[in-house]
Amino acid sequence: MLLENKNIAITGSGRGIGKYIALLCAKEGANIGLTSRTLGDLNKVKNEIEKINTGVKISVHEGDITDLVQVKTIFKNFHEDLGPLNGVVANAGWHDTQPSLTYDLNVFRKILDVHIMGVYYTFRASYPYLKIDDKKDKARFVLTGSMYFLATMAITRPFRLPYIIAEYGLVGLMKALTKEFKKDNITFNMVVPQTTDTFLTRGENAEDGNKPSLFLNPWDVSVYYLFLLSEYANNYNFKLLNSFDFEEVKKIISEAPSDKKNSIDDFFEYFKIKNENVYQNVKNLSKFIEFLLRYPHAPSLLLSV
Numbered sequence: 004m005l006l007e008n009k010n011i012a013i014t015g016s017g018r019g020i021g022k023y024i025a026l027l028c029a030k031e032g033a034n035i036g037l038t039s040r041t042l043g044d045l046n047k048v049k050n051e052i053e054k055i056n057t058g059v060k061i062s063v064h065e066g067d068i069t070d071l072v073q074v075k076t077i078f079k080n081f082h083e084d085l086g087p088l089n090g091v092v093a094n095a096g097w098h099d100t101q102p103s104l105t106y107d108l109n110v111f112r113k114i115l116d117v118h119i120m121g122v123y124y125t126f127r128a129s130y131p132y133l134k135i136d137d138k139k140d141k142a143r144f145v146l147t148g149s150m151y152f153l154a155t156m157a158i159t160r161p162f163r164l165p166y167i168i169a170e171y172g173l174v175g176l177m178k179a180l181t182k183e184f185k186k187d188n189i190t191f192n193m194v195v196p197q198t199t200d201t202f203l204t205r206g207e208n209a210e211d212g213n214k215p216s217l218f219l220n221p222w223d224v225s226v227y228y229l230f231l232l233s234e235y236a237n238n239y240n241f242k243l244l245n246s247f248d249f250e251e252v253k254k255i256i257s258e259a260p261s262d263k264k265n266s267i268d269d270f271f272e273y274f275k276i277k278n279e280n281v282y283q284n285v286k287n288l289s290k291f292i293e294f295l296l297r298y299p300h301a302p303s304l305l306l307s308v
């Protein structure tokens with residue numbers, strides 16, 4: 004198991020992407036801290052984890068990520084229940100679409116609060132409990148970003164001003180923390196998912212089996228987090244894993260003949276011919292590609308529960 008005895012806390016883990024990160028990490032042996040504002044959702048995820056792996060501890064504490072006092076209490080409780088944290092995933096999020104000139108200011112501020120202040124509070128509140136005493140096994144702070152920080156998406160999809168500001172801001176926040184904490188044994192990395200079938204994008208219809216074909220399933224992205232939390236990513240710092248590129252890598256891996264998957268060099272030769280553009284985008288992230296070669300079915304493990 005990839006995360007045996009690790010303690011991983013995930014914000015926004017009551018549903019959607021955060022829920023599947025929690026399920027996959029628990030499947031891989033991690034003790035899990037679950038948090039969002041809705042205790043009922045968190046307890047449902049706890050029950051699902053218990054079906055997957057009875058040997059892990061699960062700590063459930065609800066609260067609002069935009070309130071530092073609440074976030075501090077949540078992480079203090081996680082520490083009491085689980086011990087020092089090996090990884091924290093700052094994933095809670097919410098957004099709305101309105102025209103920029105008439106955007107409701109309370110909603111505008113709330114989006115910035117959840118995505119910027121919420122992630123900052125998550126780091127500030129979790130830092131005292133992060134296990135940062137081992138250079139070979141660094142603590143991980145993983146952020147969920149969004150394609151909206153990429154210029155093309157921001158231009159093609161209007162009415163998302165605070166969300167787009169927040170997504171650019173998160174990259175800046177990550178950069179600043181990476182620099183300030185570079186002497187600590189802690190890394191900062193981001194998963195950048197494309198549109199995913201969750202409550203955020205499809206409301207109550209999420210996971211009804213009728214998602215638009217270009218949408219990802221929430222479990223598709225969970226493997227990105229598993230990698231960043233695992234020993235394979237110990238030396239990854241300030242990396243952004245863009246799902247547009249890596250979903251293509253997964254597809255190429257699934258179609259590649261087995262003799263092209265024996266080593267990263269064999270695969271790279273094949274990959275370059277199949278899609279030169281994506282190859283150029285990801286060739287410096289070869290550890291993740293090696294990981295995908297080795298664990299191509301990691302997310303689907305969940306479906307066999």
Ligand SMILES: NC(=O)c1ccc[n+]([C@@H]2O[C@H](COP(=O)([O-])OP(=O)(O)OC[C@H]3O[C@@H](n4cnc5c(N)ncnc54)[C@H](OP(=O)(O)O)[C@@H]3O)[C@@H](O)[C@H]2O)c1
Nearest residue numbers: 015017019020039040041067068095096198199201202203
């Ligand atoms: N779905 C996509 O297409 C997509 C694409 C790129 C990035 N993302 C990002 O992925 C992350 C997860 O989103 P999702 O798609 O999985 O959405 P989701 O299914 O709506 O889940 C969002 C989670 O965040 C929690 N949350 C929201 N506001 C909160 C607050 N103020 N305090 C504490 N928890 C809060 C929600 O629980 P409560 O409401 O119960 O608190 C829920 O557990 C977000 O950061 C989102 O921006 C999503």
